[in-house]
Amino acid sequence: MSEGIVVMGQVNLFQVVVGILALAAAIGVVHSKSAVSSALSLMATLFLTAFLYFAKGAYFAGVVQVLIYAGAIAVLFVFIVMLLDLKPSRVAIPGQKGVALLAFAATAMFVVVVALLAVPGLFEPGLQESNLTALSAKAISYNFVSTYMLPFQATGFLILAAIVGVIMLAKSVRSPSNESRGEP
Amino acid sequence: MTPLLWSLFLVPLVGVAVLTGVPVILMVERRGSAWLQRRTGPNRVGPFGLLQPMADAIKMVFKEENQPARASKFLFIFAPVLAILPPIVGFSMIPIAQPFTINGESFAVQIVKSDLSFLFLLAITSLHVFAVLIAGWASNNKFSLMGALRAGSQMISYEVAIGLCLVSLVVSYGTLNLSEIVTLQGAGSRLAFWGFFMQPLVFLIMWVSVFAECNRLPFDLPEGETELVAGYHTEYSGLKFGLFFLGEYAAMYLASALMATVFLGGYNIPFVSPDQLVSFVEGLGLYGDQATWVASALSAVSFAAKVFFFMFVFVWVRWTLPRFRYDQLVGLGWKVLLPLATINLIGTMIFSFLQKGAY
Amino acid sequence: MIFEGLRWILLAPLLGAVLNGVILQNKSAKISGLVATLASLVAFGFSVVACSQLSGLNSAPEQNFLIDPLFTWMSSGHVYVPFNLELTSITSVMLLVITGIGSLIHIYSISYLSEEESPWRFFSYLNLFLAAMLVLVLASNLAVVFLGWEGVGLCSYLLIGYWYKKPENTAAGMKAFITNRVGDIGFLIALFVAFSFFQTGDISRLAERVNDYAFLSSGVPTWAWYTFAGSLLWAATAKSAQIPLYIWLPDAMAGPTPVSALIHAATMVTSGIFLICRVWPLFAMSPVIVDAAFWIGMSTAWLAALIAVSQTDVKKVLAYSTVSQLGFMFVALGAGSPAAAFFHVITHACFKALLFLAAGSVIHGMHHKQEMSLMGGLKDKMKITHVCFLIGTLAIIGFPLTAGFFSKDMILAKVFAAQGVFGYILLLGAALLTAAYMFRAYTLCFWGGARSEYAQKAHESDPLMYMPLVVLAFLSLFIGWLELPEVFGHFTKITDWVHSSWYGVGVGEQAHLSHLAEWLLMLITSVLSLTVAYYSFKIYQRNPEFKILPEPLHKWSTNKFYVDEAFELLLIKPSMKAGRFINRISDETTFNGLANGSFRFTRLSGRLLALFHTGSVQTYAWHFVFWSSLIVGAIFLWTL
């Protein structure tokens, strides 16, 4: 782990764009009318922050962010929001003209995402090793398990407790009504 | 021809390949299921009915798009896009063929050559859940919402099983980079035998959970016709339904590609190492770069064969097994697959610890 | 010189104890008795072999001991305690005494306990006691001696309380154990001093410390010597039942008679004196303590004799006579001659064991009745027991040429040489008292008419019981020959053995008496004690209730000078009161107060803080953010 200060270069356009988008999505979370749209904007923010990590070269962090945050926690939020089906906040958006705009947005996103992945600068494994070893998966995991062994074990137990807790809470949710029908 | 240009060129190539593959598998599904049930499939359109998928596509495009009242417009449109996105993006990680050289400089037939490709693949597939949830929510009817929630919970629980399988695979392969995994399974390499033989139990668990991920038959409760009409895409028609349809099949393609790369040795032809392949082609009279081109084409064909094998199994299973009840479905995921995967993980760790030098 | 046999001496009784106590648990006295006797006989055999090995070894004084290293018990820093057994000349004699008399008593108790319901328990305790005593004797390190010391105390508690059905037996056992524990504190202090100041626990090296001048000049504080000797004396007084801590011995008679014979006559009570003999050079370094030993011994001898005179229970008489004889041994130590004390230990072991066993067979004959007032005229019913009891009594009063005569006179001679006439006269008085009460007991038991139907129906006990009596009688007659005074020719076996065990540390004996003086002393003592014996014999034949002591003294003496009551008053009541007082102060007020106080405080603060709860999560969040940012700001400013 070279302790030297890595000269952080100028911020490139990509980072700026993604940064701004992330902030916009964050504001979306706070100011959106319906809970669902705020949940979705949360998912968007998490996803965009993952791109910020990719831009910084911390691919492992980026993947973890996508996998856990965007892939699991955001899903959980959307799930719960839909489950609780909050009536008052659902507002319909009339009108057809948005279709073209939406189609354009979808494809634009498609191109951006794939292009981004293909840009060698970001994903060249060869390149990746040279410019920043500190944030590579191997370095992080090695550090994570050696110097932070105790917190690692503690978090393990924490998550176990969380799982047990959730099961207990979920179990108590079963109202007596459906118990009579023998539903699980 | 720099690697950058080559990757950019590969992107549309892979996209088109996957999307054209869908009608092929559609045809196989229709004809295959007919053959399984001893009836002749659609053979009116074009010779032997080969143009049937074309007809479906045209129908899809021109069908009238209706929009459920008071459903949130943007989400309704956004869901199908999100459904098609993850599988295609996932394909960028898969090494499709043997690397070939152009005037000495070798090019890998893989869009993204990242060290974390396997993990990234899992991350991307986990985004598929969003499409289902948003579709269910946006179509503003009880059945589709129920279908979406069921599909969501099913996908999450099986994603956990796949995650654990991933961990034990990584322990046995020692790397997360898919191309390295494929070369490891090649004939001349350090390991030299397929993932299937190394981790049979993980193969089984992965196979079952992949079915669940793609909501394919034994696990297609969300679209269970009898209870939930068509699940989360009841309200969709026309192109949007087409996109969903495409997304589902693309996800199947991605799943079988993943299974092929990790378990059946990707583009390796059994018992033939990449250099032997090249020398075999040189034996046929081609030399230098052209030989590597042909060799990598051959390896691509072997990869396609393996993927097709898995696709056929998808179809085959769909028309033989009955549907699971919901609690059996989730129970299988949490109470059977997860413990098995954990035990296997512990076994692999102990084995690899004992074999310290081997991997 | 390494000799593997020593460990078998120790292992045999241990095995016997385990076999009897854990595995066999056989109801019949015959089988369990046989196993136990076999074990002690094996031990006796091995000790005879070991002693012959030792005597054969005539190397320089420093080397003539047998050692059998077993294992290292503990070692940390310079505290190194190897558990190895060592046989020096002095320990060899003690070994023979313990195993010899032990085996005899085992044989005796086979028939004595024939109709008990769980004899195996008795025999396993007896074997355990034997093993503990052997550890105490054979150990080379003070810590291991302490192990034996505790084991012996435990076994005496177990054996005294053998008939646990009766509460007073268990109380007596408890009393014995606790008083011994009080003494053990002394032993511990001696141990600590030995390890910290003398840097070793090994007895032989401790003895050498005395004459290695480098060590002496290295500034060991004088109080260290005094605390070592003083605490050792304190331990000995408890174990050998001297003045302050003798109260447990008379009550220990609650146990079966063989127990009293073995433990409270021959072996355990003498271990205190034996220990002091082994570390005598160190002990002698503090003359004040030696004088203290002298006066403790003298006063115990007198007090015990006075009480014994008026006792009606035959075993109580013998118990008090033991206490007074132990007093004699302490007097010998006080007079600065461990050889005399050790010689008296050996002779006393023989004739006191004989007396106890004889009394035991009398009690056995009288169906467990111990009151002398019920006895009388047993001499024609129990001929052999009568003869043996007579020999024992003659030995104890110092009838010429018996064992008692030689050892008691040696003590008197040493006292005369060291303390002068006054000390001699005092001790002589005690000796005369011994003669008086011993003959009183003898005549009340065996002479005159049978005073109860038990006495009429008394019968001689079976050969298994009187055979050991005969052997002991023989011993108490001829063991005296081991140490002849100057006048009868130079045959001083015991003094050589005792002195050589200090590895050549020359500790000069006191001034020698001229032949004339010795003759004179012998004459006076024997003549006076014989006349007193004759008179008491004659008086008690005619009038069993005769009181030797004048009235006020007699009443005091029958009530054992109210010593127990005094202890009760001075020690036990105040400590109970103090206990209750401290409990009231510390428990009720402080601790309970604390507990209740904290409970009330938390409830109060709980109610107080509840006021802040508005129920709305938002306000909590605000407070949380507000105060945490305040704290972070403060810390930030603080570190600037």
Next chain:
Amino acid sequence: MISLPVGELEFHVFVSIALFAIGAYGFLCKRSGLIALMCLELMLNGVNLFLMTFSKHHSSPDGASLFLFIVLVAAAEAAIALSIFVILSRRFGSVVLDDYRRLKG
């Protein structure tokens, strides 16, 4: 890539602080519990970004390890909090925090 005059470190720090601020605002001011939870996630993300920036700045993996810990803890916390909200909403019929006033201590 086109680069702008602003330094990478400063920009990322700015973004993370902004994220944190938005999260804090939402957490404190929104009436619905779910939204508050989401804003909590936002705040955690702001912290994560901050950590990663400085981890890259000092090129030491410690920052990344802490990032991992925060992600894990956030996952556990979200699971528990959401199930609690499910029960609360079932009990009080709504997710709005003010309705839970009766839970006062």
